[in-house]
Amino acid sequence: NFSDSSNGNSDSKDGSKDEKKTLKLSLENDIPDLNQVKTTDGISFGILNNIMEGLYRLDENHEAVPAMAESVEISEDKLTYTFKLREGVKWSNGDPVTAADFRYSWLRAIHPDTAGSYAFIIADYVKGAAEFVEGVATDSEVGIVAEDDTTLVVTLNEPTPYFLGLTAFVTYFPLNEKFVTEAGDDFALTTENILFNGPFTMTEYDQAAGVKLVKNDKYWDKENVGIDEVSLKVIKENSTALNLYEAGDLDRVYLSSSDIQSYQDDKEFGTESKFNSWFVQFNLTKAPFDNVNIRKAFQLGYDPEILTAQILNNGSTPASGVVASGMAGVDGKLFRELNPDLVTPNVEKAKEYLAAGLKEIGGTLPAIEILTADDTIAKDTATFLQSEFKKNLGVDVNISTKPYSGRLQAMRDDAYQMGINKWGADYNDASTYMDLWVGTPASPLRGHYSSTVYNDLVAKSKSETDEVKRMDYLLEAEKALVVDDAVIAPLYDEGKAFLQNAEVTNFTIHPYGAPLELKYIKKK
Amino acid sequence: MKKFLAVRIVNILVTLFVIATVTFFLMKLLPGSPFDEEKLAGLSDEDRMEFYARYGLDQPVAVQYAKYMGNLVKGDLGISYYYKGQQVESLISSRIGPSALLGAQAALLGVSIGLILGMIAAFRHNTMWDFFTMFIAVIGVAIPNFVFAALLQYYVGLKWGILPVAFWESYDSSILPTIALSMMVIALIARFMRNEMLEVLQQDYILTAKSKGLSQMNVIIRHTLRNSMIPIITILGPITVSLLTGSLVIENIFGVPGIGSLFVDSIKVNDYTTIMGLTLFYSAFYILTILVVDLLYGIVDPRIRLTGSKG
Amino acid sequence: MEPLLEVKDLYVSFHTQAGVVKAVRGVNFTVNKGETLAIVGESGSGKSVTSKAIMQLLPDHSASYDSGKILFDGQNILEISDKKMESIRGSDIAMVFQDPMTALNPTMTIGKQVAESVMRHEKISKKAALQRAIEILDLVGIPEPATRVNQYPHQFSGGMRQRVVIAIAIACNPRLLIADEPTTALDVTIQAQILDLLKEIQRKTGTSIILITHDLGVVANMADKVAVMYAGKIVEEGTVEEVFEQSEHPYTWGLLKSIPNLEANEQLYSIPGTPPDLLSPPVGDAFAARNEFAMAIDYEVQPPMFAVSKTHTAATWLLHEKAPDLSTVIQSTERELERTKRRDRKDFAKTDSIIQVHKLKKHFHMSGNSYLKAVDGVSFDIRKGETLGLVGESGCGKSTTGRTIMRLYEPTGGEVYFNGKPIHGDLKKQDENRIRQKMQMIFQDPYASLDPRKKVIDSVAEGIDIHKLAASVKDRRDIVQNLLEIVGLNKGFMNRYPHEFSGGQRQRIGIARALAVNPDVIIADEPISALDVSIQAQVVNLLKDLQHEQDLTYLFIAHDISMVKYISDRIGVMYLGNLVELAPTDELSKEPLHPYTQALLSAVPTPNPKIERGRERIILTGDLPNPMNPPTGCRFRTRCPYAMEKCKETPIWKEAKPNHFVACHLIE
Amino acid sequence: MTNTNLEKYEVKETEGVFREDSFKVVGAKKESQDTIARPHVGILKESWLRLTKNKGAVVSLVIISLLVLLALLGPYMNEYTYEQTDYDKAFQEPNGEHWFGTDKFGRDQWTRIWEGTRISLYIALLASVLDLAIGVIYGSISALVGGKVDNIMQRIIEVLVGIPNLILIILLIMLMKPGIFTITVAMVITGWVNMARLVRSQVFKLKSQEFILASRALGASNGRLIKEHFIPNTLGLIIVNMMFTIPSAIFTEAFLSFIGLGLQEPLASLGVLINDGFEGMRNNFYLLLYPTLVIVGLMICFNLLADGLRDALDPKMRK
């Protein structure tokens, strides 16, 4: 059973004018699930983002712009959003996309029977949704109302300045009730059992092999879709992808760190970064990290710049706080610009802290182990830290590598002293990070951190309607977390290095949410 | 024979039952759950339990086990947690095709080349032929097959452009992975064949065969092959299973949508139903292969008789 | 007469780790068209090596042809190409190998193995070849050949396998047939059939035959010419009459003297001493050291072949003109030569029995519900110090009986008592161990019963190790050395491996192994079948002496009736899993009651060419019936010349005369 | 008697062949042939002697010794340690300072490779010991006792093979600390299964052979049969199979290390180095090349040695 798609190569050879513009990309892993309410992984998100569309869509600069919605009215208290749908937007089967489709889909996403792990992204914000999830409220009590075919009114719990960005997220995409009910258990398992309203439709779908997308001629903005056909094939091995790229079978490929060196000066070389922050989580209940001075010593005792520049070398940027550097702040300024240089490596100071800490804990350090996952980047990071702590602080640190779920379990079970951890942003606001450490009760996964000062700051940011003030609370909160309490030690914002066919332009990867964006791509 | 088969089939069912049971409980001891735990981290313990309850994962393991076995008896392997919505049966059947094709080809290629090399080595014992053959056999095991695969891909696929670099699109796509997979088989079979042949060549009936005036070739083909087969068949069993059930690395390197990575992935993401489905599939296949191997013993060597329980 | 094969001055040696074994040292002989040459001689004298050399089938890596020529039809076989040799093998020269048990491919059907040869040389279709195979198998007396062709060797009894091997050899009507001990594994009745068959073939096709055997009776029956080999050389050659009646070489004298006389009651003669070690063969006449007439020159110079007549040559300095007239010498050594009077046969009727076998049954499970009743209700006892001989057709269950008594097989039914205590069923470990030491077995197939990866010393010493009979390593070695000497093997053989020996040498290793643990009872399964007569005599004497000294008890299983008669106090005759007659030896030979016993006795060949040529014997028609489906009633009735209606009932086992048991309806 | 010489077999009656007393009857000589042709040497020693005659085996033995020596001393032959990082010197091609180059952390490959060889040799040893101590014994007992016991023992193997290894291994990580010991335990669980099945098939074949019966008749216990007869007669197969267990153990270890069960950074075995080298094989081929060369060298030598050993222990193979 070979898929019988013709090889993309042949089209480009006979350079006729009106030839189809095709794009050949690879996926790093299988496509687990295209059922938007349940799926959780970046690959599925990436595909869904291009075959479907929410009320808003992220543009090339990752700003939310109207998509299925033509406009929105936001109430004074910033709690009620009235969306007006575009006239004539259609599903791929010709049915119109209506406000009811959104209501149906959103309710489905939080309904106990059908919800997935991303239910919170609606339930946390929409009024009555949390109660609906618990089963104590009916659907009519949820703040999602389809007033007519083109008007959708949404009521929120708290003013949420980034809500429009959320509506661009996969979980917020519409679904056609009639179609979903008809498809039943087969929904989203084959191309026939899924409806499209995005820039592309899917003509081939094999979880293990990949998908083929074709420009959607029912899409409202099809004039601005630059590519006729996209193939996304599963290639798990980096070196294979690179070979394919060199053979002209791929238009873009990510490089592994050992390959970067030799392509760095190519004009096809580029890097991209994601809102994916790596940091060391200290366990505040385990010696020696129950001592703040020792935490600070370890926090300052290495230079992430060396790690990103010499070892990872993939476009990752050293971090000085926990919030990703590209994250929006306020008034057009980035969060990090408002909160710069929280942690600057300083070996001398680190040694001082260590000495102070040692005094406090009575002289000697216990054996220290750093917990890490088993992927190359995590392991390299651990190796780097180990050698830096040894070199700079004279401390021996052992590495304990565990598989993905094993690391998580160990942290949840409180069986770690320090662990290499990361967090990817779901939306473009610092609260996606700050919410994590609001420990009520304190979570071992977050080092048992529980600070009233911090919790207060975060809580205040939630109810604040003034953007500047809200941001101030969040800035303070990060300072408390990183500088005062030294709960984490910043490492870097994950980046990726890639090679890209020079004929392809406007390739957009969103740093948060659903990353892959094919709508704006142009190819010569 | 009938009795033998009946006894064996009962044995197979019992063994499968034991495997299923042990695997089920061990699997439940694995850390984590089939869900994106990092996302669930925000939830309170109570809310998390509630979430699990939707999948019946809050119940005691014994109850879950009883339910699973109940469904299993009905032939229902359940629905994958990771490939959400997919029936495990259909998941396996959609992935096994490419792996089986590659496996069968690699087994065929590997065994035939291995046999030939092994025979040459035995017949030209202690000559350059022998040394060369054994060198190939050593290389076949000492260098991991992913290195071969990468080299083949780089040179044959990219540099010389003879065959596709990767993807699963036409028959040509299956050639390189087949070759890479068969290296190990060639090595194994050649080594074992050589060893057995050397043994068989010393037997008296080889003299009888020669005394009939048979040519060397005929002596080998007609008299030594079959008598050298017992160990070959023994190792062929596990080899076939591991080949047909896919090789993670080779499939990854050549972008083959096979079953190879499914097992490892499903364990990594705690996809309970898929783990169980694959375990049962794999072990049933393994045990059946062993049964076939045992039956083959009898066919290859008529002196080995099959009996129900007595050896 | 035209010579077909001429072997000229052939030297063959084996390169082993210990050194060069000079197995063949200047062999010369000629075989003419249509003639039968018998080669007899000392076990290990190079008979098999010579014949394999003619076939070019010696192991490449260790054997070397040092000099000489083998001219077949004037063409030197040693110089022709492999391809040419392949076309000669099978079609021009064919060979029957010494060991039928291992000579057949266990995974190929009998039919294919026979047809293969035909297909190779006659270029006929598979089907036609198989048809031919069936005909040939029929010719060698395999019953129901059409169904048998689809069976595998392990489904054939030893005797039948031997006939298959012969069938393969004669399939393409070879011009020269080399038969290496073709009847050793066969009982006398089948031996007679086979020999007749060979003669028949020779008469029809004019095949020349080289017959290697130690059975001088067979030689007398079959051969035109005889060559006697000793230590890698032919020491005497001549027509049968010349060699048997006017032999010139002292070794030949010794051989002839060793033949047991059916009637005589005296100790067997055997040539004293052990054969030379071919690693360092003596300079002069190899036989000198064992030759009571050796002259000084014998220790210095190898004797040339002296012609006695046109056809008769012998290599001994005794034929040199300067040699003394032996008649005077013989006088002086008369005393030594005189055969010691054999002990009288004891009357064992009153002695306690050491082993009692009661209704012993051993059924082998075949496929499905069918069983092969190898032993089916056999009762007898063996008395302390006696030798009970067990004879019978190949496949009748002799070995199985022995092995079941030995607890090597789990009996299907019946009881076995040792010294009055039951030894069937589960036993305590120490009891088991004790019995294992008290009861020993000499195995029928000497090669297969030796671990190919163990040196002789370790094989022989295995029992010593198990029962911890040696105090030290040196002690152990001494015991083994001593045992080897006792069975007539060179001490130096200790460090060799089984495949480096000749058939007879291996058999003696097996005997030494059984003796090593000082048992009370020895079950000897064909202990002497592969030995030349002199060594047979040596071994038999040894067994007798041991019996005398240590009060040993033997169950002696053999085909060679004359030897069984010689050694046994009583003889049991088996047929198809049943005991049909049991009587004291003299009684049995004088007055056999059962028709089967009568046939058996009549088939024994005598080593006298004149008698052999003209003899008539009762040849049983047909083959042993299928033991899986034996005839009802008396099992012999399908082949019995006196069969009658009543024989459809099972005859009872009765004491026809005192101590003479028989199961036959003829005896009332 | 007519004593005429035939022309064919003429004796050259040269001077001095015959003396006065040449034809005097002196009779048989009792002691004349009592020489022991071959000095008694133990089977081990004899095999050793035979082994040393095999050129390939001797060369292999020398190379293996050399590699073992390097594994022991190599890390001390320059000033670097295996964990010492130097980020400015990352990815250096082999040169005078770093004989085998450096990896992405700027660690000296020479030191790391020999350090890794040491570990891989341990793994090889472990795998062989397991194969012999468990696989061979298990297989022999299963075949020898036969019947129900065999049936149960084979079912146990099936269950062991049937339960996904990875699950067991991950559970092991949870139970104990990663490291050599954990690797050892992981390998103990199933490392010997193939050997057991192979030996079993062979013992089945040998079991009914006459020489085994002969040994039984002498009262040999099962243990003795296994030790004295089955193992020596299966040795060829055992050795050949070990030649596969060893590299596959070395790579299993690499896999275990890779998923975090085995060695922890910065320790590395040859397998881990090859895995790492593979990632960068396009641009830093030397990182893959050297550890591969060491392992291939080791395996070729092991094989030649094993072949030599096999032939040396097989009396029929000798010259």
Ligand SMILES: Nc1ncnc2c1ncn2[C@@H]1O[C@H](COP(=O)(O)OP(=O)(O)OP(=O)(O)O)[C@@H](O)[C@H]1O
């Ligand atoms: N492969 C071998 N390696 C070393 N020596 C051997 C080998 N084969 C035979 N011999 C030796 O060569 C001599 C002659 O052996 P051969 O088999 O020809 O004896 P034989 O005359 O056939 O004896 P028998 O009647 O016992 O079969 C013996 O001493 C034997 O030990």
Ligand SMILES: Nc1ncnc2c1ncn2[C@@H]1O[C@H](COP(=O)(O)OP(=O)(O)OP(=O)(O)O)[C@@H](O)[C@H]1O
């Ligand atoms: N292990 C076995 N399995 C099945 N059948 C057997 C077995 N051993 C012997 N037989 C069969 O039992 C019958 C008796 O065999 P046994 O070896 O006792 O005969 P024998 O009298 O010793 O013959 P020979 O004189 O040829 O050695 C034969 O038909 C033989 O094929």
Ligand SMILES: [Mg+2]
């Ligand atoms: Mg012989």
Ligand SMILES: [Mg+2]
């Ligand atoms: Mg017998």
